[in-house]
Amino acid sequence: MKNAEEIFEILKAKFGEVIIELISDKPAESYITVAPLEIDKVCLFLRDEDELDFKSLMNLSGVDDANGEKVKDENDNEIIQGGTLSVFYHLESINQKHKITLKVSTDRDNPEVASVEEVWRAADWHEREAYDMFGIKFLNHHNLIRILMPYDWEGGYPLRKDYQNPEFYKGMKVPY
Amino acid sequence: MALKTEEMVLNMGPQHPSTHGVLRLELVIEGELIKDVIPHIGYLHRCFEKHCEVMTYPQIIPYTDRMDYLASMSNEFGYVVAMERLMGIELPERVEYIRVIMAELQRIASHLVALGTYGADIGAFTPFLFCFRDREKILNLFEITCGARLLYNYMWIGGVSHDLHPDFIRLTKAFIKEFRPNLKELNDLLTFNQIFIDRTANVGILPAETAINYGITGPNLRASGVNWDLRINDPYSVYDRFDFTIPVGNGEKGTVGDCWDRYYMRILEMEESLKIIEQAIDQIPDGDVSSAIPKRVKPPEGQIYARVENPRGELGYFIVSNGSLNPARVKVRAPSFVNMEVFGELCKGHLVADVVAILGSIDIVLGEIDR
Numbered sequence: 258m259k260n261a262e263e264i265f266e267i268l269k270a271k272f273g274e275v276i277i278e279l280i281s282d283k284p285a286e287s288y289i290t291v292a293p294l295e296i297d298k299v300c301l302f303l304r305d306e307d308e309l310d311f312k313s314l315m316n317l318s319g320v321d322d323a324n325g326e327k328v329k330d331e332n333d334n335e336i337i338q339g340g341t342l343s344v345f346y347h348l349e350s351i352n353q354k355h356k357i358t359l360k361v362s363t364d365r366d367n368p369e370v371a372s373v374e375e376v377w378r379a380a381d382w383h384e385r386e387a388y389d390m391f392g393i394k395f396l397n398h399h400n401l402i403r404i405l406m407p408y409d410w411e412g413g414y415p416l417r418k419d420y421q422n423p424e425f426y427k428g429m430k431v432p433y
Numbered sequence: 434m435a436l437k438t439e440e441m442v443l444n445m446g447p448q449h450p451s452t453h454g455v456l457r458l459e460l461v462i463e464g465e466l467i468k469d470v471i472p473h474i475g476y477l478h479r480c481f482e483k484h485c486e487v488m489t490y491p492q493i494i495p496y497t498d499r500m501d502y503l504a505s506m507s508n509e510f511g512y513v514v515a516m517e518r519l520m521g522i523e524l525p526e527r528v529e530y531i532r533v534i535m536a537e538l539q540r541i542a543s544h545l546v547a548l549g550t551y552g553a554d555i556g557a558f559t560p561f562l563f564c565f566r567d568r569e570k571i572l573n574l575f576e577i578t579c580g581a582r583l584l585y586n587y588m589w590i591g592g593v594s595h596d597l598h599p600d601f602i603r604l605t606k607a608f609i610k611e612f613r614p615n616l617k618e619l620n621d622l623l624t625f626n627q628i629f630i631d632r633t634a635n636v637g638i639l640p641a642e643t644a645i646n647y648g649i650t651g652p653n654l655r656a657s658g659v660n661w662d663l664r665i666n667d668p669y670s671v672y673d674r675f676d677f678t679i680p681v682g683n684g685e686k687g688t689v690g691d692c693w694d695r696y697y698m699r700i701l702e703m704e705e706s707l708k709i710i711e712q713a714i715d716q717i718p719d720g721d722v723s724s725a726i727p728k729r730v731k732p733p734e735g736q737i738y739a740r741v742e743n744p745r746g747e748l749g750y751f752i753v754s755n756g757s758l759n760p761a762r763v764k765v766r767a768p769s770f771v772n773m774e775v776f777g778e779l780c781k782g783h784l785v786a787d788v789v790a791i792l793g794s795i796d797i798v799l800g801e802i803d804r
Contacts, residue, residue: 286737312645316738318751318764345751347738351645351661358738379648382774390482405475405803415483416762 258355261287264309272299280360288345288358294396296346296361297371303348303357304376311348311357314377318345319387323418325365336419342368342391363393372398390416440468445788447476453550454799458788465784470777477803485763490516490730491590493763498584500767500801503546506539506575507743508801509588514669515739515750516590519732527720528592529671534605534713535578535587536741537706541612542571543744544699551696551793552623555632560623567615570608577601591726602714609707616703624700633696634687637779637791641690647775651746651768652698653795656682657690663742675712677705692794699796731758743768745796767801 259267265279268289275295281287291299303311325340346359363370372395374380384395385404392414395401403410412423412431422431445458455476461469481500485493497512498505510532517524549564572582577598579587587594623629639649641657654661662679664672680701682694734756740749746768753762772795779791 282735286735288736314648315740315747316749316751316764316766318762318766320753320762320764323761345736345738347749347751351659351666354666377648378643378646379771379774382770403475405478407475415480418486 258353259309260355261289261357264355264357265289267306267309268299268302271302275299286358288360290360290362293344293361293363293370295371296344296359297373297376297397299359300346300348300373300376308353310350310353312351313349314346314373314379314383315349315356316345316347317373317380317383317387318347319343319391319393319416320345321391321416321418322362322365327419334419334421337365337417340365342393342417344370344387344393346373368393369396370394371396372401374398390414392417438463443785447473450554453792453797454802456797456799456802458792460780460785460788462785467780467783467785467788470780470788472773472776474773474799474802477799479804481765481804482763485760487759489758490732490760493760494589495584495586497765498586500765500804501543501743501745501748501769501798502583502800503798504539504543504744505583505585506535506587507543507741508748509585510536510670511739511741511743511748511750513588513590514741515737515752516730516732518739519735519737519752519754520590520727520730522591522725522727524591524725525720525722526671526718527596528722528725530713530717531593531597531722532588533670533672533675534710534717535575537709537713538571538574538605540706540744541703542568544703545571547744547793547796548619548623548696548699551796552629554789554793555629557623557626557629560619563615563619563622567612570611574601574604574608577604589726590730592723596722602717605710605714609711613707616700620700624697630686630693632790633692633794636687636692636783636787637794638688639690639695639775639779643775643778644690647778648771649746649775650771651743652702653695653746653772655680656694656698658682658684663740663747667740669739669741672709674716675709677708680705692790695794695796729758731756740766745769745798745801746772765801765804767804769795769797769799770802770804773797773802 268276275292277290279289303309320343322341325337330336341362342365343362349356387393388401389403440463443460447455447457457473459471497508501508545564545568549561552560576582579585639657641659644654644657660681682689686693732754736753738751740747749766751764755761
């Protein structure tokens with residue numbers, strides 16, 4: 258059983274620059290921030306290293322940090338420019354009985370994160386959901402299509418903070 | 434001359450009695466054999482997570498009820514546990530015991546629906562009525578507690594909405610006494626029925642390694658032989674004070690991790706839940722159930738992931754707070770959502786009729802898959 262500091266040290270020694278920092282502020286959980294395009298390698302290491310043994314992915318969640326610049330578009334709606342979108346990974350080891358949270362932040366205007374679907378099959382639908390809701394592109398995902406929204410939804414990504422309901426979907430009025 | 438064969442796509446659902454809700458399965462079949470199954474979900478998407486961002490923290494509780502509508506108490510439990518950890522609220526002992534009693538009663542009620550409908554799915558209709566008869570008694574207990582039978586809004590951040598009804602303990606004891614023999618009746622009627630065993634044993638085998646990689650939790654994981662239950666392995670509330678065991682699948686009628694094992698785990702879990710309720714009723718202290726409810730719910734900035742053992746598996750709430758009255762993000766890790774992913778894998782190589790048997794054994798609720 259290892260705590261977040263020990264896991265951070267192991268990762269830092271192995272990956273160097275890719276592992277950015279360990280953030281711990283009680284009572285919230287501590288988490289390790291990782292470079293978005295290298296997360297798949299870090300996760301593979303976390304899964305296969307015997308002393309870490311993170312065989313299961315509990316949860317994967319997209320978050321809109323909404324830390325960009327708020328501007329008005331041509332229809333006078335407030336939209337957010339720049340800033341970041343984040344993905345949180347909650348990992349767990351059933352044998353070693355420890356947990357860790359990873360976070361990657363990616364550019365909001367071109368959100369790209371390496372997919373961990375090959376590492377844990379559980380990530381497949383979670384990543385599709387994050388793509389569906391936030392538009393985060395998971396590189397190398399085998400089937401990155403919408404999951405909860407209609408497949409042909411063109412109204413944007415609903416869980417982004419500046420999401421506007423489209424007026425029509427296939428000729429049907431959307432706001433009721 | 435060889436006969437020409439080709440694959441065919443068959444749509445099952447969205448409206449189909451055995452999909453337990455609105456789910457469309459795209460079956461790729463070759464004759465009677467399943468080549469692939471592609472589940473299409475989202476028909477019940479109600480934007481739960483988007484709603485959360487415009488509501489205050491206590492207002493979210495009624496919405497959590499509506500995700501897994503067969504286990505509303507357990508859904509509330511997960512949410513309030515997450516919020517209390519984030520805010521650092523100490524609970525009165527009585528509240529913890531009440532919550533455990535409710536969650537375990539809910540587990541029995543939920544498993545009864547799962548088992549009853551499973552029987553009905555594959556052709557045994559009578560057990561369904563037996564199960565619903567018993568579930569009704571649990572719903573009556575909930576009704577005298579908080580006035581609602583399905584969607585309770587009972588567990589609040591820092592407490593519960595009402596103290597136990599004066600008759601609750603007596604009626605619960607009576608229920609346990611009645612229910613134990615009924616469980617045996619259900620075993621005689623369905624569990625050890627040879628026709629039922631033939632339909633379910635050695636069907637849809639889920640090996641432990643695959644289950645863990647797919648993130649399967651709850652009775653489905655334990656049926657594959659993995660001893661993992663959050664009530665023991667990551668204890669929350671007062672579960673560490675009770676004496677109970679975690680049933681694990683051993684392939685009694687077929688192979689470890691087959692449909693029969695997944696079914697049987699739920700039967701065994703109901704017995705364990707009865708034990709927990711009995712102990713909780715004996716130990717429950719007196720006290721005020723609303724003393725720790727905060728007047729204003731304004732958690733500090735930060736994020737938390739808290740999880741509880743729902744009847745269907747690990748129910749996790751990931752809550753990001755920005756220090757205001759509304760959450761910045763609520764993500765629900767719904768057990769059915771994750772358990773459903775492995776479904777296509779389980780069906781490959783089986784017959785069309787087995788799809789229904791496998792789906793029923795996973796025990797999904799579309800309300801929480803689509804949220």
